Amino acid sequence: MRHKLLLSLSILASAICGGQTFGQQCTQANCEEPSMWHYIYYRNTRWPEPFRAQDTMAVLQMFEAQRNNGWKLQNTIGQAMFDARTCQLTDAGEAHIRWILTQAPLDRRSVFVFQADDQATTAKRVEAVQLVISKMIPVGQLPPVYLTDRDAPTSPGSYQTTLQRALSNSIPSPRLTSQGSSGSSGSGSGSSSP
Known part of the structure; x- marks a missing residue:
């Protein structure tokens, strides 16, 4: 009983003292909301710290978007990798899919198929890609195939071959210049007369 009385008195005393302390603080204008001046002052004196994380994230997100777009283009099976009549993959298309499935990083092994002008051709392209993937990976989980x-x-191989041959044919044959037309022969005395 005596302990209960002491406990209740101590709680009452702490509440009264705490209330007086709070009242004293409020009379000294410490419990007011900070003014706009305080907010602006502290924001300016601590600049750029509050904004570094936001700036860093903005830059990192831009680089991440560029990286994702680059991998998407790298893993795209374009129009030049399909036969125009049959919508089957060319040898270059199969080689590109093999590279994606074996050489690309594990988290980037997704295949993107370029959409055709109509739905039927697009469906044939996707089916051809999935068939080649299932031949290369007969057991296990297959990588996802997306439309883009x-x-x-890229350009067709025949165009690149023609371009390379034209470049090779346009290179002039090597020529040696005669010694008389080369300017100074380098056998001078090194002194010049005024």
């Missing part, structure tokens, strides 16, 4: 509206920046 951006074609990979």
Whole structure:
């Protein structure tokens, strides 16, 4: 009984003292909301610390978006990798899928198929890609196949062969200049007369 009385008195005393302390603080204008001036002052004196994390995240998100777009283009099976009549993959298309399945990082092994002008051709392209993937990976989980509206920046092999041959044919044959037309022969005395 005596302990209960002491406990209740101590709780009452702490409440009264705490209330007086709080009242004293409020009379000294410490319990007011900070003014806009305080907010602006502390924001300016601590600049750029509060904004570094936001700036860093903005830059990192931009680089991440660029990285994702680059891998998407790298893993795109474009229009040049399909036969125009049969919608089957060419040898280059199969080689590109093999590279994606074996050489690309594990988290980037997704195949993107460039959409055709109509749904039927697009469906044939996706089916051809899935068939080649299932031949290369007969057992286990297959990588996802997505549609994309951006074609990979490639060109047909026949065009590249023609371009390379034209470049090789346009290189002039090597020529040696005669010694008389080369300017100074380098056998001078090194002194010049004024």
